[in-house]
Every structure is written in structure tokens, then in C-alpha cells.
Amino acid sequence: MDPVTYPIGPPPGWGPPHGYGPPPGWGPPVRPGIIPLRPLTLSDIFQGALGYVRSSPGATLGLATIVVTAVHIVTMVATLGALAAYGRPDTAHSDVRPTRALGAAVAALGGSQLVSWLGGILLSGMLTVVVGRAVFGSTITIADTWTRIRGRLLPLVGLALLEAAVVAALGGAAAVTFAVLTAIGSVPVAVLLGFPTALATLAAAVYLYTMVSFAPVLVVLERLPVVDAITRSFALVHHGFWRVLGIRVLALAVASVIATIVGAPSSIVGQIMAAGHSSTGVVLAGAAVASIGGAIGQIVTAPFTAGVTVLLYTDRRMRAEAFARVLQAGATAGPYAVEYTDGLWLTRAV
8 A cells, every 4th residue: 555645835825814924125134244234233243343354354454553553663662761761870860760760651651641542543533434335345445545534634633632631631630639638638538538539530431431432433434523523422322322331341341352362472471571680671672572462462453343333333323313224225336336335424314
């Protein structure tokens, strides 16, 4: 007897009831480049921040190498100069050497921090151009990036100096408050009363840092002046403050771990070179070797953190301004209609 067979699958003519199923014109989210053109998840943001580096490695890593190397050279010269000043014998005025060394160290630290701040803002602005192109699947060279960014360098420098001034003002206010409390009372009282002041200063710094997160991106992509960029950044971040803060902190934590791992070998070598040696030359050589690992770690991680910031900005516009429709319309022009797609970022909600 032949075995009985049963048909597999729905009966002929079967289908979902009328009115069910995907709506007309439905399809998966448009994704011409590194992100889907819809409100982004954390995974979308992190994958996109890595994806644009893979799509334009020359522009991203090349720009990061140029800027980070220049910044590290300046900061190392300042730091090593301070160390050399401390180590230089001064038999005629041996009592002033500690004061001179302290002044040199403070000046070197302040100058190097300012240069690092400026370099970070400039690099972020340059990489913003690369991410803006990568959203539409376009690549870009270092030369093209420079052409796009050179007209925005002065606003970026102005923004960096303004932010540095605000940070210095907050730190100075906290220091002055502690000094006044110490002068009018005992040190324990100053510490007790100064601790809430320090917390309030830190909270204010974190708040302002988060609220102006998108200002460099707005200076570059929307070509806004500094004050307008800061105002618009406040408006975009306002209703998504905790999400922006959380994702940026997570991105910085990931970047910090990666930079530490990458820079660990040269840091260890530098410490071994300097350990047990009183010679200024050996100490300087060890510090120089240790800084190489820090520079490499920053070159690797700076494009990632810059990409996260730009994609967070893109996500906030898609959530607050229905910007996804604008990007989707631009995606139909193809990845090489760069003049058209660059102009889409200028669109702002009225």
C-alpha cells in the first residue's frame, strides 16, 4: 500500500483577511549609508560611528593622526620644558627653583589643556563632514574635507575658546569660594562647606557640556555662527538631555577603555625607563615614550566619539523635527549628489 502523504502549507487561495498586512508603500527603513534613516537606537549609533571609519579610513584616521600628532607635539614640548626647567641646576638661586618649576608646570598644564581643547574641537568639526557624507553612503578625501571645513575654522576656534573660558570661570569660582571659606574659618569648615560648592560646580559643568554637545556639529553642518549654534544645541538637547548624556558618557567610557588598552605597552615601557633614575634626560625620554601610546589611543578612539556625537545630533533632529523625511528624500538622489545632500543639513524646523 502506498504511504499516505499530506500536503504541507496553507490550502490553495489562502491569505490573510482583507485589510490586514503591510500598508501600501510599506518597506524597510531606508539605509543608503551608515545608519537607517529613522530614529536611531544605541546600537545604530555605535555601529554607525564605527561604520563611517570603515567607509572612509583615509579621511577619518588621517585627519585624526594629523591633529592628534600636532597637539601631542605641542603638549609634550610644553611638559618636557617644564620638567627640564625643574631639573636644570641653578646654583646662584637654588631657593627659587621650586617656585620657577611650579610656575612653569602651571603654565605648561594650562597651555597644553587649551591646545588639546582646541585640537579636539577642530578634529570633531572635520570628522563631522565625513559623517555627514557617510549618512548618504558617500566617501570623502582629506582634501575635500579641508575644502568643506576651512570656512568654519574661525567659528570652531571661537567656540572652543568660549567653552574653555566658561570651564575656567567655573573652576576659578570654585577655587575662590574655597579660598574665601578658608580665610574666614578653619580648613575643616572650608572643606565641609566647599564640598557642596564643588558638587554644584561639577553638576553645572556636566549640564553645560551636555547642552552644548551639538554646537560644533551645528557650526559645520548647519553653518551657524557660534552664538546661534549654542542656542540651537540647547533647543535640540533640551527634551533628550538624559539620553544624550547617557550615550555620550557610555561612548567616552568605551573609548577610554580602548585607549588605555592601546596605550598600555608604551606607557609601561616609559615607566620602566623612568623608574629608579634621577637623570632628567631619562625621565624626559620615558615621558616621551609613554605619550606615544596616548597619542595612538586617541587617534583610534577620537573618530568613534566624534561619530557618536554627530549621529546623536542626527537622531535628535529626526525625533524633534521629523528630519528623517528630509534625509529619506535626499537618499533618492544617490550617494554622489553630494552638493545636494550637503545642503539638506541646512534645513531647520520653522
